[in-house]
Amino acid sequence: xxxxxxxxxxxxxxxxxxxxLAEHGEDAKIVAGGQSLIPxxxxxxxxxxxxxxxxxxxxLQHVGPGSIGAGVTQATLEREAPHPLLAEVLPLxxxxxxxxxxxxxxSIAHADPAAExxxxxxxxxxxxxxxxxxxxxxxxxxxxxxSYLTTALAPDEVLTEIRFPTHHRTGFxxxxxxxxxxxxxxxxxxxxxxxxxxxxxxxxxLVFIGVGSTPVIAEDASELEPSDDVHATAAxxxxxxxxxxxxxxxxxRSRA
Ligand SMILES: Cc1cc2nc3c(=O)[nH]c(=O)nc-3n(C[C@H](O)[C@H](O)[C@H](O)COP(=O)(O)OP(=O)(O)OC[C@H]3O[C@@H](n4cnc5c(N)ncnc54)[C@H](O)[C@@H]3O)c2cc1C
Numbered sequence: 001x002x003x004x005x006x007x008x009x010x011x012x013x014x015x016x017x018x019x020x021l022a023e024h025g026e027d028a029k030i031v032a033g034g035q036s037l038i039p040x041x042x043x044x045x046x047x048x049x050x051x052x053x054x055x056x057x058x059x060l061q062h063v064g065p066g067s068i069g070a071g072v073t074q075a076t077l078e079r080e081a082p083h084p085l086l087a088e089v090l091p092l093x094x095x096x097x098x099x100x101x102x103x104x105x106x107s108i109a110h111a112d113p114a115a116e117x118x119x120x121x122x123x124x125x126x127x128x129x130x131x132x133x134x135x136x137x138x139x140x141x142x143x144x145x146x147s148y149l150t151t152a153l154a155p156d157e158v159l160t161e162i163r164f165p166t167h168h169r170t171g172f173x174x175x176x177x178x179x180x181x182x183x184x185x186x187x188x189x190x191x192x193x194x195x196x197x198x199x200x201x202x203x204x205x206l207v208f209i210g211v212g213s214t215p216v217i218a219e220d221a222s223e224l225e226p227s228d229d230v231h232a233t234a235a236x237x238x239x240x241x242x243x244x245x246x247x248x249x250x251x252x253r254s255r256a
Contacts, residue, residue, distance in 0.1 A: 003041035010053045014131055014160060017054055021156040022133045024050045030158060031055075032071060032106035035098050060105070060160060070105025070159045074117075077104060083164055084255075085123060085172040085190070089116045092174075095182045105159045108144075111151045114184040114210040116174070118145055122207045122215055123172060123190045124164050132157035145214040170194040171255025173248040176209070177240050179231070185210045186232045189221075189244035193252040201253060208241050221245050 011017050021028050029048035031037050032055065040046040054060060060071030065082050074093055081087035093099055093107075093116055107117040108128065121128065121141040128139045130153055144152050153159060176188030187210045194203040208216045211226040218224055221242035226234045 001042050001044060003038070004044060004047045006041075006048055007050045008053065009050060010056050012056045012058070014057055014059055014158065017052055017057060017158050018131055018133060018156070020050070020052050021158065024052075026155050028052055028155075030109075032103040032109075033073065033098075033101035035094070035102040036106065036110045036112070054158065066164055066166065068104055068162045068164070070108075070161060071103050072105075074099035074102045074104065074107070083120075083124065085120050085174060088172070089120055089174050089190075092116055092176055092178075092185070092188075104162060108162065109151060109153060109159050111145050111149050111214065112184070113148060113212055113214050114186075114188070115215075116176070116185070116188065116209065119174070119188065119190050119207045119209050119215045121162065122217060123174075123192045123205060124167070127163040127165070128159060129161035129163065130154075130157040131160050136160075138163075142217070148213040167192070167194060169196070169256055170203075171252040173251035173255065175244045175248055175251075177244070187211060187226075187237045187240045187244065189241055189248050191245070191248035191252040193249060193256050195253065195256040201256075204249065204252075206245055206249070208245070211237055211241055 027049040031051045031053050054071055060069040062069045063072055063080050063082055077086050078090035107115050126141045128144050130137055139152050171193050174190035176185035178185045190207045192205045196202050211224045224238055226237035228234050
């Protein structure tokens with residue numbers, strides 16, 4: 001199917017983006033890489049009257065160890081790998097053609113519960129920086145993912161930056177199971193493990209994807225309540241989550 005008719009605007013500054021979102025309200029939608037939004041528009045699951053393309057906003061394009069602009073493509077992050085967890089996770093996302101256009105901010109704002117980058121944000125305790133008519137606010141990743149494809153971002157806010165705090169003596173690991181390489185994960189698990197000088201674990205976090213309406217933080221897989229769907233049964237998902245969790249915890253600890 002073809003998308004419903006829409007207007008297209010391509011601002012070059014974040015101030016223009018915010019002004020356009022304020023002007024058009026819920027009729028407007030940001031487009032970044034378009035790899036999730038355009039298919040939804042083609043299926044008429046989304047019908048924005050105005051597309052605000054943020055691809056030409058230079059201030060969204062920086063990459064550093066502690067901060068990544070929301071408009072940076074997944075392919076750039078795969079190449080530059082500013083965080084070890086990103087280096088491990090990026091090759092698991094879709095295929096090179098999709099990563100060439102898809103952005104870190106688009107994936108986090110879209111908030112697919114089987115997507116990898118929202119889990120990275122939770123594992124790293126990332127801070128998500130949003131700009132709107134009232135200025136800038138910083139949202140902790142743990143407060144960001146509210147329900148299926150729904151986040152704490154207001155319709156008139158744009159995600160501008162993802163900040164990664166430094167974790168000392170900490171290892172990360174991520175694994176997933178999908179039917180074919182590049183498919184969305186049936187189940188995935190990531191771990192963050194921090195050790196003290198003696199090598200004893202002092203802190204750890206597990207995050208699972210594909211097991212609920214958001215990425216899920218849990219002590220272990222026994223807490224999960226996945227559902228059956230056409231891709232896998234709930235029992236299969238829970239079993240695989242447990243196997244992956246053991247694996248990523250051991251790997252993250254060995255890397256800490
Ligand atoms: C065949 C296929 C396979 C895929 N497989 C995977 C996979 O295995 N794992 C995975 O994680 N993803 C997968 N994806 C999704 C892909 O990673 C997308 O690139 C990503 O989900 C969205 O990023 P985008 O930049 O394309 O966002 P867009 O499609 O442009 O936007 C997505 C949503 O986010 C909003 N948005 C975008 N940027 C911002 C911003 N800065 N501030 C506020 N709102 C914003 C848009 O308004 C829209 O609602 C797949 C996509 C396809 C087509």
